[in-house]
Amino acid sequence: MRCRILLAAVLALLVAVPVLAEEPPKEARAAWQNMQPDIMIQDEIGNPITGIRCATLDFGPTENPRAPEDLDAWLQENALEKFSVNIPVSVHVIYYTSGSRTYGSVTDAQIAAQIAQLNAEYGPCGVSFYLHSTTRTNNKTWATMRPGTSTELTAKTALAVDPTNVYNLYTAAPGGGILGWSYFPWSYAESSVWHGTVIHYGSVPGGYLTSYNEGDTAVHECGHYLGLYHTFQGGCTEPNDYCADTPQEATPDYYCTEGRDTCTAPGLDPIHNFMDYTPDYCMYEFTTDQCERIDWAVTTYKPGLL
Numbered sequence: 001m002r003c004r005i006l007l008a009a010v011l012a013l014l015v016a017v018p019v020l021a022e023e024p025p026k027e028a029r030a031a032w033q034n035m036q037p038d039i040m041i042q043d044e045i046g047n048p049i050t051g052i053r054c055a056t057l058d059f060g061p062t063e064n065p066r067a068p069e070d071l072d073a074w075l076q077e078n079a080l081e082k083f084s085v086n087i088p089v090s091v092h093v094i095y096y097t098s099g100s101r102t103y104g105s106v107t108d109a110q111i112a113a114q115i116a117q118l119n120a121e122y123g124p125c126g127v128s129f130y131l132h133s134t135t136r137t138n139n140k141t142w143a144t145m146r147p148g149t150s151t152e153l154t155a156k157t158a159l160a161v162d163p164t165n166v167y168n169l170y171t172a173a174p175g176g177g178i179l180g181w182s183y184f185p186w187s188y189a190e191s192s193v194w195h196g197t198v199i200h201y202g203s204v205p206g207g208y209l210t211s212y213n214e215g216d217t218a219v220h221e222c223g224h225y226l227g228l229y230h231t232f233q234g235g236c237t238e239p240n241d242y243c244a245d246t247p248q249e250a251t252p253d254y255y256c257t258e259g260r261d262t263c264t265a266p267g268l269d270p271i272h273n274f275m276d277y278t279p280d281y282c283m284y285e286f287t288t289d290q291c292e293r294i295d296w297a298v299t300t301y302k303p304g305l306l
């Protein structure tokens with residue numbers, strides 16, 4: 001009898017203590033802590049403050065390939081039909097109230113416009129999205145979370161919907177004025193709650209962030225979620241972003257500098273590409289190789305989305 005009670009107690013404990021997702025490595029957490037502001041944005045009443053354009057970092061097991069050895073060969077072998085994926089999106093609005101004001105509100109219409117923007121830009125890659133569900137949470141600690149923290153893990157553990165099969169998109173008012181971040185598909189197992197994207201709520205269509213309020217922060221961050229690197233990855237050194245049709249770029253462009261050409265390799269800097277750092281009005285394209293790379297990354301690391 002005593003044995004049975006003990007067994008019941010052990011089982012109860014196992015149910016009560018959820019399996020915690022793995023923390024990002026120490027180096028990544030240090031890099032987030034040392035991340036310097038690189039843009040000017042506004043606070044809610046229009047005062048200029050510094051922000052961080054993108055806080056996505058590449059970590060995860062080194063043995064997980066970041067690219068196929070030969071993308072064309074991989075496509076010939078694996079992509080027999082035209083790549084097509086329709087991804088359910090669970091949107092989690094995390095907001096807070098202070099005095100009589102509410103920070104972090106996003107309307108249903110803005111959520112619909114954000115999904116529409118994702119569809120407009122990823123359509124040519126064969127990737128579409130639809131709204132699966134919406135949650136709204138009043139929690140200042142969660143709303144002001146920063147990447148890779150135990151706060152982020154707690155919020156995501158509570159809110160994430162089926163990360164294997166669903167894209168979780170969190171809107172928040174991140175500490176440090178960060179516009180957004182994601183986790184590359186090779187960083188964690190596909191079922192990990194870390195997956196998904198956190199964006200600044202002011203970056204959704206019609207949001208209050210000047211120059212960044214057409215919904216392209218989510219497009220950019222979703223690119224990381226689907227395996228795309230920045231166009232300036234590796235600077236003027238191959239293999240850069242593993243996409244031959246995005247010309248080399250030494251550093252990010254923050255301003256939409258027409259004719260910018262920072263590397264001697266052929267081609268002007270891809271300032272209109274969603275994976276650069278230009279303002280929303282400037283970015284409008286993905287390339288064929290980027291689309292094909294998404295095909296590889298999803299098939300390899302996020303097959304639950306297919």
Ligand SMILES: [Zn+2]
Nearest residue numbers: 054056220230
């Ligand atoms: Zn980025």
